[in-house]
Amino acid sequence: MSTMAIARATLMKDLRMEWRSKDAINSMLFFALLVVVIFSFAFNPTAEESRQIAGGLIWVAFLFAAVVALNQTWARELRNQVLDAYRVSPAPPNALFLAKTIGNFLFVVVLECLMAPLFVIFYELRSVGPVWQLIVVALLGTWALVVNGTFFAALSIRTRSREIMLPLILFPISIPALLGMVDATTSILTGEASPDFWIKMLAVYDIVFTAICLMLFETVLNAE
Amino acid sequence: MESSMKKLPPISILFVVALLGVTSYLALAVAPTERTMGDVQRIFYYHVPSGWVAFLCFFINFVASAVYLWRRSEGSDALAAASAEVGVVFCTVLLITGPLWARPVWGIWWTWDARLTTTLVLWLIYVSYLVLRRFSAGGQTQVLAAAFAIFGFVDVPIVYMSIRWFRTQHPSPVMGGGENSGLDPAMAHVFLFNLAAFTLMGIVFLVLRYKLQMSEQALESTHAQAALKGVA
Numbered sequence: 128m129s130t131m132a133i134a135r136a137t138l139m140k141d142l143r144m145e146w147r148s149k150d151a152i153n154s155m156l157f158f159a160l161l162v163v164v165i166f167s168f169a170f171n172p173t174a175e176e177s178r179q180i181a182g183g184l185i186w187v188a189f190l191f192a193a194v195v196a197l198n199q200t201w202a203r204e205l206r207n208q209v210l211d212a213y214r215v216s217p218a219p220p221n222a223l224f225l226a227k228t229i230g231n232f233l234f235v236v237v238l239e240c241l242m243a244p245l246f247v248i249f250y251e252l253r254s255v256g257p258v259w260q261l262i263v264v265a266l267l268g269t270w271a272l273v274v275n276g277t278f279f280a281a282l283s284i285r286t287r288s289r290e291i292m293l294p295l296i297l298f299p300i301s302i303p304a305l306l307g308m309v310d311a312t313t314s315i316l317t318g319e320a321s322p323d324f325w326i327k328m329l330a331v332y333d334i335v336f337t338a339i340c341l342m343l344f345e346t347v348l349n350a351e
Numbered sequence: 352m353e354s355s356m357k358k359l360p361p362i363s364i365l366f367v368v369a370l371l372g373v374t375s376y377l378a379l380a381v382a383p384t385e386r387t388m389g390d391v392q393r394i395f396y397y398h399v400p401s402g403w404v405a406f407l408c409f410f411i412n413f414v415a416s417a418v419y420l421w422r423r424s425e426g427s428d429a430l431a432a433a434s435a436e437v438g439v440v441f442c443t444v445l446l447i448t449g450p451l452w453a454r455p456v457w458g459i460w461w462t463w464d465a466r467l468t469t470t471l472v473l474w475l476i477y478v479s480y481l482v483l484r485r486f487s488a489g490g491q492t493q494v495l496a497a498a499f500a501i502f503g504f505v506d507v508p509i510v511y512m513s514i515r516w517f518r519t520q521h522p523s524p525v526m527g528g529g530e531n532s533g534l535d536p537a538m539a540h541v542f543l544f545n546l547a548a549f550t551l552m553g554i555v556f557l558v559l560r561y562k563l564q565m566s567e568q569a570l571e572s573t574h575a576q577a578a579l580k581g582v583a
Binding site: 275278279282285286287288292295296299300302303306307324328331332335336339343346347350 | 475494495499505512514
């Protein structure tokens with residue numbers, strides 16, 4: 128089987144399991160909803176103010192929610208020693224990594240699609256700049272969070288107190304990506320500045336870290 | 352293995368302590384007082400060398416981690432662990448002396464300027480590296496830590512670029528005093544002495560910590576061997 132075929136098989140398996148259990152999406156969705164409501168209480172912004180702070184709110188909510196899903200990525204493979212079986216099989220490790228990353232990417236994108244209307248309702252959001260740019264930023268930004276998140280989840284699954292470990296190692300590395308997402312979103316919403324630099328920066332970040340993840344994943348998977 | 356277990360000669364530690372005494376005297380008493388900033392500028396002789404040692408340590412950490420991933424030698428992992436720890440210590444000194452100097456000179460403790468922010472993020476990354484080392488189990492620590500070190504090192508230039516862009520839209524404070532270009536020769540001499548002393552101090556810390564790490568690893572593998580034989 129080729130790398131792509133194995134990746135597709137693993138991805139379809141994960142999507143089917145998620146479709147039947149809806150564990151990740153439900154917990155993410157409820158978590159993000161709580162964050163939105165709590166932020167709304169805490170800041171109680173007017174329409175003008177919310178345009179200024181929404182970039183930060185949206186991405187902090189999605190970042191926290193994504194961690195919930197990322198933590199579950201490898202946990203189900205530990206049961207019944209699936210991960211060990213994968214290590215002794217001749218399947219390329221990067222196929223597994225790509226499948227998991229794309230799976231998480233789809234979960235978080237679905238979450239974003241479901242949450243976007245809520246932000247519009249609760250914060251009276253209306254974009255001054257073009258909305259298609261927001262979609263580009265969302266896709267690039269989500270990949271940036273998810274590719275490193277999936278990799279670091281594979282690191283943190285080997286540690287004690289693994290649920291706590293993931294945000295501790297993921298957040299410092301994600302600071303430039305988060306800065307890019309937040310600033311690009313704010314520039315588009317307020318229409319005051321061009322998000323071009325941030326979109327390019329996110330693209331570079333995505334390419335660089337995807338390459339490093341693919342280079343190092345085999346090493347981490349086989350760590351003894 | 353045998354050679355690495357040898358002790359650092361005490362004379363080298365004494366030498367560094369004596370050197371630090373001399374350079375402190377030079378920095379606090381001999382160096383001329385800066386015209387606009389006054390005595391507070393003397394913190395420069397500690398601030399910049401600390402930063403230099405911290406960045407040197409983080410670079411050593413990256414090289415040692417890459418070598419570990421390639422060769423899987425115990426020594427390179429011990430060096431990576433030691434350099435991250437020593438680097439975090441010096442980076443902490445850098446982050447403490449910075450605001451102490453900025454407050455009287457710039458009038459603020461902190462600003463989200465490219466250099467300051469990058470240093471803070473660097474500190475955060477290597478603290479999380481140490482947390483990861485502490486929390487990972489047994490034989491996996493080395494590989495996980497080395498992989499994370501690669502991520503951390505690659506992240507730093509991206510952080511610097513993004514913050515510089517982020518803040519160029521706002522006026523950044525004037526960088527007072529820190530530039531070598533305008534440095535008085537008398538100050539430059541004292542500065543270079545301090546730089547040398549701090550570098551030697553960093554190396555001594557690094558070697559001591561490295562030897563400790565090697566001993567810990569040897570102890571751990573002895574315990575593991577004993578447990579395997581069933582005598583533990």
